[in-house]
Amino acid sequence: MAEVQGSKKKKKKSSKRTRKEHRYTGEQTYASKVAVGVGMLGAALLGAGVYERWIFEQPKSFAVYLVALGAFALVGAVAFGDLGTLPVRVGDLGIAIERGNELERIGWCDLKRVYAEKGKLFLEGKESTSAINIAAQPKAVARILAEGTRRIPEAMDVKRAAIEGLPTPRDDDGEVLTVDAPQVAGRTCAASGKTVAFERDARLCPQCGEVYLKDRVPKKCLTCAADLGERALEA
Ligand SMILES: [Zn+2]
Incomplete structure (x- = not known):
């Protein structure tokens, strides 16, 4: 919260203004529980595969697939679960994803395309693309869509079906921060x-x-x- 600052600066005739953003912590959702479950399943498959293939006396060929599947599920679950729980900020400065102490920020003007795919909202910028898990960050995603439609309509490419059931953004959503x-x-x-x-x-x-x-x-x-x-x- 290093960039949160006293908002009450003396008002001059200048065209400065208070900038705000909403901070949303990831929600413990069905999806993140599934991610944990998938991760555990992946670990179990990995273990079983290793056992069948390299420890069991008569190795079975399918064990290799178990290992591959298990590793895949484990890696996927780690990535998926991680993305789902990162705090996200949305506001005047654009969108920021908190990665530990780092703020990965992308301004509205730098967004080329925003689209939803496979349960994630993708933020495609000029240099990189970030993704936010919709199920874990429904309020943040709802605000991104609402503000994005108002601020950068041309970049918004989200189909209605992909975002059904999202809450309506409110002024007091999440934690409201004043930012520099x-x-x-x-x-x-x-x-x-x-x-x-x-x-x-x-x-x-x-x-x-x-x-x-x-x-x-x-x-x-x-x-x-x-x-x-x-x-x-x-x-
Ligand atoms: Zn503009």
Whole structure:
């Protein structure tokens, strides 16, 4: 919670504003229990396979498959269970997945495509793709879909059937945090392609977080098409 800060900064006429995000811890769900079960089953199969193949006096050929299946289930369950329990943050700065002390953050403007597949919500960015287990993070996923549809409609590619039964996001969902402005120095101005050297030269789209040099702010955001101009925020 290093980036949580006193929200009551003195109000200037500036176009800064309070940035918020909702933090959701992973829920102990049927899915994560299944993951544990599958993991245990995998371990058992692995053990049985090893026993049949290498310890039992007359090795059976199917034992190799038991080992493979067991290992596969075990690895799958570990990955699946892990993803399901990581806390997720959703808000003005985009989406962040907490991996231990690291925040893996992706801004709305950096999302190329958001889609659901096999029980996970995939966040495809310019450089990498992350996935969130829908069953373990129903509220976070619901908020991502709601905010994403409002902020970056073009990137949203989620079929209704994949997300049935999700809760309706509420203002007091999860743990509401006040967060600092995102790191903008070093980012590229979306209009000019120039690197933003200093924070004070940057302006941000309030809807998707896209970064512009202050002299190059377009009338409409080039990423999400929101009206920009005077509405652009200081970092
Ligand atoms: Zn924008």
